Amino acid sequence: MATVISLKDIHRDFIVGNETVHALKGVSFDIMKGEFVTIMGTSGSGKSTMLNILGCLDTPTSGSYLLDGNSVGEMSRDERAVLRNRKIGFVFQNYNLLTKTTAVENVELPLMYNPSVSSVERRDRAVKALQDVGLGNRLDHMSNQMSGGQMQRVAIARALVNNPSVVLADEATGNLDTRTSFEIMVLFQKLHAEGRTIIFVTHNPELSRYSTRNIFLRDGRVMEDSFNSDVADAAAMLASLPIED
Amino acid sequence: MNFGNLLKISLRALGNNKFRSFLTMLGIIIGVASVITMLAIGQGSKRSIQQQISEMGSNMIMIQPGADTRGGVRQDASSMQTLKLEDYETIRKQVTSVVAVSPLVSSSGQLINGNNNSPSSLQGVGLDYLSIRQYQISEGDYFSEQDIRTAAKVCVVGKTVVENLFPDGNDPIGKIIRFNSIPFRITGVLKSKGYNAMGRDQDDIVLAPYTTVMKRILSVTYLQQIVCSAVSERRTEEAVEEITEVLRYTHKIKVDGEDNFTIRSQQELSSMMNSTTDLLTILLSCIAGISLLVGGIGIMNIMYVSVTERTKEIGLRMSVGARSRDILSQFLVEAVIISITGGVIGVLLGVFCAILINVVAQWPVFVQPWSVLLSFGVCTVTGIFFGWYPARKASSLNPIDAIRYE
């Protein structure tokens, strides 16, 4: 199986005033194509810092990072932007949709920055991505007319539209109620079943049952890295939840 | 990113903030509109002055007694008596590049007809005066050679004088009016010429034979002015030279002596007026330019605020793959769209204001095509120039800092 991500001895220091915060203190692991990885850890353990580096939004202070064989550390700012555009889908805790903009237009956004995609293809792919996340009937709804769960689905569709090598989600269910959280987990399991590589960051240990691999961070270090042979079915869990109105 | 996408993104961003975009545009609109209006006023008055000067007779030459006073040297009273009737005769007989000559003497006083009176001035002139000043007789006749020879107490009057002295609309021809208690018979009425460029009513005029004014009113033997028309506008300069030569000879002025008369041509007057209106135009343009600059700073200010306000949006765009130059171009294109749209509206508003000023205040206006192009060009440059700095700032943000920004 192909290696999508390869981290070696990643450090990330932040300088705050005249103190240095060591957010990551030598993190190494490889992630293969088709894995569904949950990264866990308490607040402040360095999960977001690591995911931002994986998403090429931030660069490590030291260490090497290969994404699909490309050495991110040696890339220029613009090259990293193109890499984000073609190989990464990012899902944020607070959705980060454009306001006063329809679902389709939000999903089209990454393709706007890809000149090789025509406007017709862009629209088709955005519609397809929205159908995949179950929002085929909400194409022209404005982002502010949707529920949290719907907004997060739009964000996931946006992360999928460029057909990325890896989907990164930072506390993607953090702002959602339990039921909606499980709906999103069902969606991630479906995407995984379709063969996508997913890295899912959460501080909620319960969610580790639904992925194939768990990495546990503490204080900027990997404490535990284990495979999960008994993946629970999020859909079954969702069905067992009491229905609220 | 291709240009179509760029345009689409920028238009969307502007559309999402219609009110702010409009406010930004307002600065440019006011700037461009004022440039156009001010230039239209400046150019309009210049044109109307030029037109009126040519109506006054563009080949007119005026000869006055005394040396040229434009240097500021004061002259005594005797120097103002250097023009005589003989000079008039000499010019008439000897100067070939002149087609019409007339003496000019004037006296101010009170015009009376029964209970109606008005302050006016009586001009003593010759037969050629009408053609030199391009006056025409609308009713009755001009006075004759005979009237001049006998210093007859006859006159022709302008429309304003008729209105002042004959308010009930009686026919003035043949009526006797009094100027400083001396009776004059009206032989004719002049066709109306309206106001001249300097705002003087050209119909508030009474013309009488120069002999009458000199002998019966002023009791003088010298002339206040001699006016002539050159054969053609192009030969004005030649005529001025010829007159100078003839007058210096008859006045017995030595080779190195200063002229004791001053000759001014209409051409000279016209270039003098032009430089005045040019100054006016420059002044108005400066004011307008400043408002355009203020408009530009408005763009910069609002774009700058908008960069801060839209930091999260910029971060999101970067996180999905926008490069620095994509963000830079987006903000620049937004600035340019604002200034070009503002420019178009400004041009329309400016032209509208110019027309309004023309209709309401009766000021002459003229919208010169280059002023439209100029202000349009300037506002585009303003947009790029003042959009650059905030755009630069937006594009240099760190994606992770930008997207975390609250």
Ligand SMILES: Nc1ncnc2c1ncn2[C@@H]1O[C@H](COP(=O)(O)OP(=O)(O)O)[C@@H](O)[C@H]1O
């Ligand atoms: N931009 C930053 N500047 C300074 N310190 C930071 C910055 N980002 C994260 N940190 C610090 O790094 C550590 C890890 O943060 P983070 O990765 O956000 O943790 P988590 O996502 O696991 O809650 C924390 O101590 C945090 O204060």
Ligand SMILES: [Mg+2]
């Ligand atoms: Mg975090």
